[in-house]
Amino acid sequence: MEISIIGSGHVGLVTGACFAELGNGVVCVDNDEKKIEILRKGEIPFYEPGLEEIVRANVGEGRLRFASSIPEGIKNARVVFICVGTPALSSGKPDLSAVEKVSKAIGESLTEYKVIVEKSTVPVKTGEKVEGILRRTVRNGVEFDVASNPEFLREGSAVKDFLKPDRIIIGVSSRRASSVLVELYEPLCAPILITDIKSAELIKHASNAFLAMKISFINAVANLCDLAGADIKKVAKGVGLDKRIGESFFEAGVGYGGSCFPKDVSAFLHIANEMGYNFTLLKEVEKINHYQRERVIKDLEEFLGELEGRTIGILGLAFKPFTDDVRESPAIDIVKMLQDKGAKVKAHDPAAMNTFSDLYPEIGYVSDPYEVAQGADALLILTSWPQYHYLNLKKIKKLLAFPLIIDGRNILDATKAVNAGLYYSSIGRGKLKP
C-alpha cells in the first residue's frame, strides 16, 4: 500500500521505516529541509537502536522516500499519518497548532479518497477538529475519512515495539477506513481493536497516564519501604506477581521523565478539567513524581549536611537508557537543585552528554564513569544504563572523596556496595553504612 507520514520525528520516522519494512511504499514528509537531506543520505538525526539499518535498507530498495512538501508527499498515498508534535503549553494544554496546520495542508492537497490518521498524541475530540478542518479545505466531491491510531512506541525500543505490538488500536467512523487500516496492519499478526475515534484517542492518554500512575504508586511504596525498613524490590515483585497487577513498569526510582509521560499526564488532567472532571488522582501522580527528585537532594543532605561547595558526580543524564533524549529527564531538575544549593556537578552519560550540555554547558562532562567518581563527595545514579550495573565498587570507593552512592535506579547490589566500603542509599531499600 502507498502511505505517507507527515512529521519525520521519532514516531513518524519509526512508523514510516517499519511500514516500508513490511513492503509498503512510504513517503516521509517533514518541513525541516535539513532533516530531509540527512534522511536521504540514510542517516538518522536522533538515536534509536535498529532504525538506521531499516531506513538504509528501505531507502536502498526504493520503498522509503522523503519529501519536504505535503502536496508532493501525499500525492499517491492511500493513507496519510499525521505524526507531528503536540508539545505542552505552559498551562499544560497540548499545543495542537501543528496538527491543525498539517490538516489544512492535507485538505488543500486532496484529490481523491484517502484515510487521514491521527497518530500524534492528541486530546479526545481532536478527530472532530481535524475532520472539520478537512471539510472546510477539501475540494467539492473529494471523499476522505479521519481515523485515530495511537502509537505505543517506547524510545530505545521503538522498532521492536512497532513490529511486535501488544495491540493495535484503530478508531474509525466508517467501514471503508477500518478495512484500509486493518489491511495495512494485518501483517503484524497482532490483536487489532476497532473503536470509535474518541475512544481511540482516550485509550492513548489513559494508557500513558496509567503507566505513570503505576510508577508513582511504586515510588510512594518505596518511600514507605525506606521508613519501614522493607525492600521495595521484594515488595514490587510480590505485588507484581499478581497477574491483575503485573510486574512491568513497577520499578521504583527518581521518577518518570521523557517527552511523553509528563506531557501526557498534564494534558489528560487539563482535558478532564475542561470537560468538567477533576482528575485528582493524576495530580498526586505528578506530585509523587516530583518528590522523587527532591528526595535525592534530601538523602544527600542527610549524609553530607550542607551541599555548598561539595562536588556531586552524576551517572546518567538521559531520561532512560538507550536514548540521548533528556527531555523532562530527572537529571535536569536534580542538577538545578544541586546548583541552587551551591554544589558543583560533574557527569557522565554514554549517549546524552551532548544533548544535556545544550541545557547545562557549565557542568563538567567526562568520558568515563570512574572519572566522575574521582574526588566527588557522592555519586548519584540517575539512569539505569547497563554499564553502570557492573561498576567496580572497590575502585569507586577509592576514588570518591566521601564514599557515598545514591542509587536512584536501584541497580546496584546493596551488599556488594557496603562490602566495598561504601555508604549506599537507594529508593526503597534503606540507607546502609559500610
Ligand code: UGA
Ligand atoms: C512511553 C510509553 O511507554 C509508550 O508506550 C508510549 O508510546 C510513549 O511513551 C509515547 O507516548 O510516545 P517512553 O516515554 O519512550 O514511552 O519511555 P518509557 O519506557 O515508558 O519510560 C518513561 C519513563 O518512566 C522513563 O523516565 C523511565 O525511566 C520511567 N520508568 C519506567 C520508571 O521510572 N519505572 C518503570 O518501572 C518504568
